[in-house]
Amino acid sequence: MAQAVEEWYKQMPIITRSYLTAAIATTIGCSLDIISPHHLYLNPILVAKKYQFWRLITNFLFFRKMDLDFLFHMFFLARYCKLLEENSFRGRTADFFYMLLFGATVLTAIVLVGGMIPYLSESIAEVIFLSNSLTFMMVYVWSKQNPFIHMSFLGLFTFTAAYLPWVLLGFSVLVGASAWVDLLGMVAGHAYYFLEDVYPRMTGRRPLKTPSFIRALFADEAVVVARPVDLRFAAPAVEDIHQD
Numbered sequence: 001m002a003q004a005v006e007e008w009y010k011q012m013p014i015i016t017r018s019y020l021t022a023a024i025a026t027t028i029g030c031s032l033d034i035i036s037p038h039h040l041y042l043n044p045i046l047v048a049k050k051y052q053f054w055r056l057i058t059n060f061l062f063f064r065k066m067d068l069d070f071l072f073h074m075f076f077l078a079r080y081c082k083l084l085e086e087n088s089f090r091g092r093t094a095d096f097f098y099m100l101l102f103g104a105t106v107l108t109a110i111v112l113v114g115g116m117i118p119y120l121s122e123s124i125a126e127v128i129f130l131s132n133s134l135t136f137m138m139v140y141v142w143s144k145q146n147p148f149i150h151m152s153f154l155g156l157f158t159f160t161a162a163y164l165p166w167v168l169l170g171f172s173v174l175v176g177a178s179a180w181v182d183l184l185g186m187v188a189g190h191a192y193y194f195l196e197d198v199y200p201r202m203t204g205r206r207p208l209k210t211p212s213f214i215r216a217l218f219a220d221e222a223v224v225v226a227r228p229v230d231l232r233f234a235a236p237a238v239e240d241i242h243q244d
Contacts (some may be wrong), residue, residue, distance in 0.1 A: 009243070012078070012082055013082065013085040013086055013093070013098070014080065014083050014093060015085055015096055015097055016081040018079075018084045018113075019077065019081060019100075022061050023061050023062075023074070023077065023199070024213075025129065026040070026061040026062050027061075027062055027063050027064070027065075027066060027070060028066065030062060031065060031066050037129075039058075039060055039061055040055065040058040040059060040061070040062050040138070040206055041058075041061040041062075041128040041129055042055055042056070042108070042111060042128050042130065043055060043128070044111075044112055046174050047203070053182035055107055056108060058128050059128065059130050059131070060104055060130055060134050061131060062129050062131060063129075063132065064129065064130050069177075073131075073132055073135055076136075076138075076139060076147065077135045077138075078140050078184075080135075080138045080142045081135075083142055084096065084099075084138060084141065084142055084145075085196065086144050088141075088142070092154070093218040094210050094214050094215040094217065094218040097200075097214060097217075097218065098197075098208070098210040098211070098214055099141070099142075099192060099208075100134070100138075101214075102188075102191075102192055102208060103134055103137045103189070103192060104130070104134060104186040106187070106191055107130045107133050107134060107137070107184055107185075107188050108130065109192050110128055110184055110187065110188070111130065111184075118129050126178065126180070127178070127180055127181060127184065130184070132181045132182075132183040132185070133181050133182070133185040133188065134185065134188075135185070135190040136168070136181070136182050136184075136185025136186065136189070136221070137185040137186075137188045138163070138189070138190030139164060139168065139185070139189075140165045140167060140185060140186050140188075140190065140193070141193055142161070142164075143161045143162055143163075143164040143165055143193055143224055144162070144190075144199075145193075146161050147160060147161055147164070148156050148160055149161040150163070151164060153167055153171075165182070165186055165189070168181070168182060169182045171184070171238045177234050186214045188215070192208070195207050196208050215230045233239060234241070
């Protein structure tokens with residue numbers, strides 16, 4: 001059993017493995033009183049006036065107390081982060097990291113701006129950890145990129161992946177959890193989906209092109225495409241065409 005878990009962990013792509021490890025370590029550290037959540041949560045005043053910039057990162061690593069809800073979110077983090085990195089972003093680790101960076105920036109901006117709007121400030125002020133929202137963003141992006149996959153919710157009913165975020169939002173409301181956490185993730189996810197997938201098809205421009213300095217941080221693996229076995233009728237390789 002332990003060996004199987006170790007193999008499963010080692011086979012995770014780098015971003016998924018790093019984020020999952022940091023999230024579990026941070027949450028366990030807080031549960032054992034090694035780390036105080038008061039030093040991790042997002043506080044704009046402490047960030048701006050006390051220069052506690054680490055809060056911009058640590059608030060995405062703490063998933064509250066270790067209970068059934070924690071296991072639930074760890075499952076979604078491991079599953080959908082891994083699915084995105086291995087499929088939609090296969091061979092594009094830098095682009096996947098940039099997606100998470102974009103989502104974290106949008107979520108932080110929503111909390112900062114929303115906290116200054118009269119009718120939203122009280123609700124937004126309750127969101128001091130954005131880890132669940134970032135996880136929900138990944139679920140939303142995956143559902144948009146795989147809308148026709150059939151899924152089942154607890155064996156009660158089936159639906160397509162396009163409705164997964166709404167099903168999870170409804171479940172959160174039913175169990176009494178804050179809907180704002182999921183809604184923020186949906187907003188960030190839709191912003192990324194529109195700017196990365198919809199807008200380029202409409203205009204031919206890609207506003208979320210990954211900066212070169214982020215690409216330099218990752219050595220992406222080349223995606224290998226198998227060539228036909230019968231080379232007599234196979235199309236020439238690109239290199240052969242250039243050489244001619």
